[in-house]
Amino acid sequence: xxxxxxxxxxxxxxxxxxxxxxxxxxxxxxxxxxxxxxxxxxxxxxxxxxxxxxxxxxxxxxxxxxxxxxxxxxxxxxxxxxxxxxxxxxxxxxxxxxxxxxxxxxxxxxxxxxxxxxxxxxxxxxxxxxxxxxxxxxxxxxxxxxxxxxxxxxxxxxxxxxxxxxxxxxxxxxxxxxxxxxxxxxxxxxxxxxxxxxxxxxxxxxxxxxxxxxxxxxxxxxxxxxxxxxxxxxxxxxxxxxxxxxxxxxxxxxxxxxxxxxxxxxxxxxxxxxxxxxxxxxxxxxxxxxxxxxxxxxxxxxxxxxxxxxxxxxxxxxxxxxxxxxxxxxxxxxxxxxxxxxxxxxxxxxxxxxxxxxxxxxxxxxxxxxxxxxxxxxxxxxxxxxxxxxxxxxxxxxxxxxxxxxxxxxxxxxxxxxxxxxxxxxxxxxxxxxxxxxxxxxxxxxxxxxxxxxxxxxxxxxxxxxxxxxxxxxxxxxxxxxxxxxxxxxxxxxx
Amino acid sequence: xxxxxxxxxxxxxxxxxxxxxxxxxxxxxxxxxxxxxxxxxxxxxxxxxxxxxxxxxxxxxxxxxxxxxxxxxxxxxxxxxxxxxxxxxxxxxxxxxxxxxxxxxxxxxxxxxxxxxxxxxxxxxxxxxxxxxxxxxxxxxxxxxxxxxxxxxxxxxxxxxxxxxxxxxxxxxxxxxxxxxxxxxxxxxxxxxxxxxxxxxxxxxxxxxxxxxxxxxxxxxxxxxxxxxxxxxxxxxxxxxxxxxxxxxxxxxxxxxxxxxxxxxxxxxxxxxxxxxxxxxxxxxxxxxxxxxxxxxxxxxxxxxxxxxxxxxxxxxxxxxxxxxxxxxxxxxxxxxxxxxxxxxxxxxxxxxxxxxxxxxxxxxxxxxxxxxxxxxxxxxxxxxxxxxxxxxxxxxxxxxxxxxxxxxxxxxxxxxxxxxxxxxxxxxxxxxxxxxxxxxxxxxxxx
Numbered sequence: 025x026x027x028x029x030x031x032x033x034x035x036x037x038x039x040x041x042x043x044x045x046x047x048x049x050x051x052x053x054x055x056x057x058x059x060x061x062x063x064x065x066x067x068x069x070x071x072x073x074x075x076x077x078x079x080x081x082x083x084x085x086x087x088x089x090x091x092x093x094x095x096x097x098x099x100x101x102x103x104x105x106x107x108x109x110x111x112x113x114x115x116x117x118x119x120x121x122x123x124x125x126x127x128x129x130x131x132x133x134x135x136x137x138x139x140x141x142x143x144x145x146x147x148x149x150x151x152x153x154x155x156x157x158x159x160x161x162x163x164x165x166x167x168x169x170x171x172x173x174x175x176x177x178x179x180x181x182x183x184x185x186x187x188x189x190x191x192x193x194x195x196x197x198x199x200x201x202x203x204x205x206x207x208x209x210x211x212x213x214x215x216x217x218x219x220x221x222x223x224x225x226x227x228x229x230x231x232x233x234x235x236x237x238x239x240x241x242x243x244x245x246x247x248x249x250x251x252x253x254x255x256x257x258x259x260x261x262x263x264x265x266x267x268x269x270x271x272x273x274x275x276x277x278x279x280x281x282x283x284x285x286x287x288x289x290x291x292x293x294x295x296x297x298x299x300x301x302x303x304x305x306x307x308x309x310x311x312x313x314x315x316x317x318x319x320x321x322x323x324x325x326x327x328x329x330x331x332x333x334x335x336x337x338x339x340x341x342x343x344x345x346x347x348x349x350x351x352x353x354x355x356x357x358x359x360x361x362x363x364x365x366x367x368x369x370x371x372x373x374x375x376x377x378x379x380x381x382x383x384x385x386x387x388x389x390x391x392x393x394x395x396x397x398x399x400x401x402x403x404x405x406x407x408x409x410x411x412x413x414x415x416x417x418x419x420x421x422x423x424x425x426x427x428x429x430x431x432x433x434x435x436x437x438x439x440x441x442x443x444x445x446x447x448x449x450x451x452x453x454x455x456x457x458x459x460x461x462x463x464x465x466x467x468x469x470x471x472x473x474x475x476x477x478x479x480x481x482x483x484x485x486x487x488x489x490x491x492x493x494x495x496x497x498x499x500x501x502x503x504x505x506x507x508x509x510x511x512x513x514x515x516x517x518x519x
Numbered sequence: 520x521x522x523x524x525x526x527x528x529x530x531x532x533x534x535x536x537x538x539x540x541x542x543x544x545x546x547x548x549x550x551x552x553x554x555x556x557x558x559x560x561x562x563x564x565x566x567x568x569x570x571x572x573x574x575x576x577x578x579x580x581x582x583x584x585x586x587x588x589x590x591x592x593x594x595x596x597x598x599x600x601x602x603x604x605x606x607x608x609x610x611x612x613x614x615x616x617x618x619x620x621x622x623x624x625x626x627x628x629x630x631x632x633x634x635x636x637x638x639x640x641x642x643x644x645x646x647x648x649x650x651x652x653x654x655x656x657x658x659x660x661x662x663x664x665x666x667x668x669x670x671x672x673x674x675x676x677x678x679x680x681x682x683x684x685x686x687x688x689x690x691x692x693x694x695x696x697x698x699x700x701x702x703x704x705x706x707x708x709x710x711x712x713x714x715x716x717x718x719x720x721x722x723x724x725x726x727x728x729x730x731x732x733x734x735x736x737x738x739x740x741x742x743x744x745x746x747x748x749x750x751x752x753x754x755x756x757x758x759x760x761x762x763x764x765x766x767x768x769x770x771x772x773x774x775x776x777x778x779x780x781x782x783x784x785x786x787x788x789x790x791x792x793x794x795x796x797x798x799x800x801x802x803x804x805x806x807x808x809x810x811x812x813x814x815x816x817x818x819x820x821x822x823x824x825x826x827x828x829x830x831x832x833x834x835x836x837x838x839x840x841x842x843x844x845x846x847x848x849x850x851x852x853x854x855x856x857x858x859x860x861x862x863x864x865x866x867x868x869x870x871x872x873x874x875x876x877x878x879x880x881x882x883x884x885x886x887x888x889x890x891x892x893x894x895x896x897x898x899x900x901x902x903x904x905x906x907x908x909x910x911x912x913x914x915x916x917x918x919x920x921x922x923x924x925x926x927x928x929x930x931x932x933x934x935x936x937x938x939x940x941x942x943x944x945x946x947x948x949x950x951x952x953x954x955x956x957x958x959x960x961x962x963x964x965x966x967x
Binding site: 200203205207208210211212215219220225230302341344345346347377379386387388389392394395396398399400401402403404405407408411483484487488490491494495505508509512513514515517518 | 652653654655656689694697698699711712713714718719720721722724725727728731732734735736773774775776777778779780782783785786789790841842890891892896928
C-alpha cells in the first residue's frame with residue numbers, strides 16, 4: 025500500500041487533482057505548470073511552502089492590548105448613566121464585529137491569493153478539527169491567534185500542536201478549561217480532546233475523562249495579558265490514573281499519553297485522509313497511513329508527502345468525487361475564473377448561507393462535510409451565488425436575504441449596501457482566447473477544461489451549445505451566463 | 520409497460536421512458552417512488568400513504584445543547600434538589616406550579632397556558648440505557664433511535680419515510696434551516712430544506728437560462744446503485760482500487776454527483792410551491808422575533824397552505840449551559856414557550872390545530888449538581904414536551920428520584936425510554952407500525 029505513483033502516470037488530470045485537493049485549484053496554466061514538474065516536484069512545490077516568502081501582514085489589532093481592555097473597563101465603570109454604559113458596550117461590540125469581519129477577509133484573501141495555498145488548506149483543516157467558535161470566544165484577537173497557531177504548526181508535530189492548541193486562549197475559553205479548578209475540575213476539554221481531537225469515541229473511559237480533567241487543572245488564562253498561564257494553585261497534585269497508567273500527571277503528561285496510544289495515529293490520519301481524499305480510508309489503508317505517520321515521528325509533513333504521492337490518492341473513485349465545501353467552492357471559483365474575491369461582506373454572507381460560517385463552526389465537532397453540505401436550500405444558493413460571482417453583482421433577493429439576517433432597521437441599511445455592491449465579475453477576454461471563442465463547441469470545451477478539468481456528459485454539452493445557439497449575437501454577457509449555467513450543475517459542486 | 524401518457528415535452532418523455540426501466544435516477548425521488556407504489560400489488564394495510572389534506576402532522580422541535588431538565592420541570596419542593604443546586608436552584612416563588620411538588624420554569628408562561636388548557640403533556644424522566652454524555656453521540660442516538668452501543672446509518676424520520684411514505688412528494692419532510700438533521704438520513708432520502716421561501720428558487724436572467732438550468736439538472740446519473748437510487752452514505756471506502764486515471768480528459772460523474780442530482784431535482788420541484796404558499800398565507804398570531812419564532816411562523820404558513828408534509832423539523836440552540844446558566848436558560852425557555860404558544864394560536868385560527876402535534880427533545884439533561892461556574896455539566900434523563908389538542912395532557916411517567924441512591928454517577932436515571940415516546944407518536948399519531956422504524960417493538964407511550 026501507499027506505493028508512489030509512477031512518473032509516467034502523472035498527467036494534467038493528476039496535477040489538477042493534486043492542486044484541487046492540496047490547494048484550492050487554479051487556472052489551466054497553473055495546472056500545466058504542475059503537470060510539467062512531475063509528481064515529486066509538484067508535491068514538493070505545494071508542501072514545502074517554507075521556501076516561499078509570504079508577505080501577508082497581520083491586522084493592526086492582532087496583538088495583546090491590555091491598555092485597550094483597561095480603558096474599556098474604566099469607561100464602563102465610569103459611565104454617568106445606564107444609557108451611557110449601554111452605548112459604550114454597544115460600541116465595543118461593533119468594534120469586535122468589525123475586527124472579525126476584517127479577520128474573515130484577511131484569511132479568505134490568503135486562501136485565494138496567498139503564495140501558500142497548501143498551508144492555508146491545512147489551516148482550514150485544523151480550524152474544522154479544533155472547531156472553535158467566535159460565538160463563545162467573543163474575542164477577535166484570540167480567534168486570529170489560534171488561526172496563526174494552526175498556520176505555524178500546520179504540518180508540524182502532533183503532540184506539540186495538540187498541547188499548544190489546548191493552551192491557546194481561544195481553546196481555553198471555548199472548552200471552559202480556563203474555568204477549571206482543583207476542587208471543581210471542568211471536564212469539557214478533557215472529554216473533547218479525546219473524543220473529537222485525538223482518539224474518538226470508544227477509546228477511553230468516563231473514568232479517563234474525570235482523571236484527565238484533574239491532570240489538566242492549572243492550565244489557565246491570563247485575561248489582561250490575553251495569554252496562557254499555568255496556575256500551580258489550581259492544579260491537583262494527586263495521582264491520576266489515565267489509560268491504566270498512574271502518576272502525578274499534568275496537562276502536558278496527559279497529551280503525551282494520548283499521542284502514545286496506537287489509536288491516536290489511526291484517528292488523525294483517517295481524518296486527514298478523509299479531508300483530502302473525500303472518503304473514509306479502508307481499515308487496511310488507515311493502518312498503512314498510521315504506520316507512515318508514526319514512522320515519521322508523529323510529524324505531519326512526511327506523512328502528507330507520502331499521502332499525496334500515493335497511487336491510492338489518484339484512484340478513480342477518489343478523483344472528482346468529493347463535494348466541495350463552501351469555502352472550497354468559493355475560493356476554487358475565484359481561482360478558476362481568475363476574478364477577484366467578492367468583498368468580505370458578500371463572501372461572508374455567501375459562506376454563511378452555504379453552511380460554512382468561518383470562525384463559527386456549528387459545534388465542537390466541526391462541519392460534517394461531504395454530502396451534508398448539500399441540501400435543496402444550499403444547492404439553490406450555490407447556483408444563485410454563481411450568478412453573483414460571474415456577473416459581479418448581487419441579485420436583489422440574495423441581497424435581501426443577507427440583509428434580513430442582520431435584522432431590523434440595520435437590515436434595511438445592509439440591504440441598500442448589498443444592492444450597491446459591485447464585484448469584479450468575470451472578464452471574458454481573460455479566460456477565452458480569440459481562437460477558443462471562435463466557435464460554440466470550442467467555447468464549451470474551453471470552459472469545461474477550465475471549470476471541471478473534465479468533460480460534462482454529451483447531453484449537457486448539447487444543452488449548453490443550444491443555449492449559445494439561441495443567441496444571435498454572442499455577447500460577453502451570454503458567455504458569462506454560460507459559465508453560470510455550468511456552475512449551476514451537480515458536477516460543479518464536486519472536485 | 521403500457522404507454523398511456525401522451526408525450527408533450529422532452530422532460531416528460533425522459534421521465535416516462537425511464538419509469539420501469541433501470542434508469543430511474545433520472546426522475547425526482549418522489550416520481551420514481553410513486554411509480555413503485557402504483558406497481559405494488561397491495562399496500563400494507565397499516566401503511567397510510569401521504570396524500571390527504573387532513574393527514575396528521577408532527578413538528579419535531581430540537582432543543583440543541585442538552586437542556587437542563589431539572590430547571591425546566593422543577594421539583595421545587597425537593598430538598599435533594601436544593602442541596603445539589605445552592606446557587607441556581609429555583610425556589611417555589613420562581614416557578615409556575617403544576618402541583619405541590621413540581622412547577623415549570625418561571626419563563627415558560629406559554630407552556631403553562633397550554634398545560635392549563637389541556638394541550639400539553641410532560642413526559643418525565645426520558646432517556647435510554649447506558650446514557651452517553653457526548654453531545655454528538657447522544658444527539659446521534661436520539662436522531663437514529665439506536666441503542667447507545669450501536670451506530671445506525673439512517674435516522675428514525677428517514678426510516679419512517681422509507682417504510683411508510685412510498686410515493687410521497689419530497690416535501691413530505693420539511694426542515695426549516697440549512698442542514699439536513701441526521702434523523703432524516705434515509706435509504707431513499709426525502710425532505711426539503713430551506714429557511715427563506717423568497718430565495719428558495721433558481722434566479723434566472725431569462726427563460727432560455729431557466730430552461731437550460733432545468734435540462735442541465737435532470738440528466739441521468741452515472742452509476743446506478745443496487746437499492747434503486749443514490750444513497751446518502753455510500754458503504755465504500757477508499758483503498759480498494761488503485762486503477763489509474765485515464766490519459767485524456769476524464770468524464771464528470773460519480774456517486775457524489777448522483778446524490779446532488781437527486782437533490783437538484785427535489786429543489787426544482789418544490790421551490791414553486793413553497794414560495795406560492797409563503798406569499799399567499801398570512802400568519803394570525805404574533806411570534807417572538809427569535810429564530811425559533813421565525814421557524815414556527817413559517818411552518819404555520821406551510822401547514823395553512825396545505826403543503827403535503829407529515830414531519831416538520833425546527834430547532835433552537837444554546838442549551839449547553841456550562842457557565843452562568845440562569846440568564847441564558849431563562850431567555851431560551853421563555854422563547855420556547857412564547858414561540859410554541861404563538862404557533863398553536865396561529866393553527867387554532869387556521870382551523871388546523873387538531874391535525875398538529877409538537878414534540879420536543881434534547882440530547883440529554885444535565886447533572887443534578889451544579890458546577891463551580893453557575894452552570895451544569897452534561898447529564899442524562901430529562902423531560903420531553905408534547906403539545907396538541909389531542910394529547911394525553913398532564914404529567915406522564917413519574918418524576919425521577921433525586922436521592923443519592925436513586926442516581927447513577929450523579930445523573931438522573933431514566934424511567935421512560937425515548938423510543939417508547941417515538942413509538943407512541945408513530946403508532947397513535949402517525950398511524951404506522953413502529954417496529955420496522957425503531958428496529959424492534961417498544962411499548963408505545965400513549966401520548967395521544
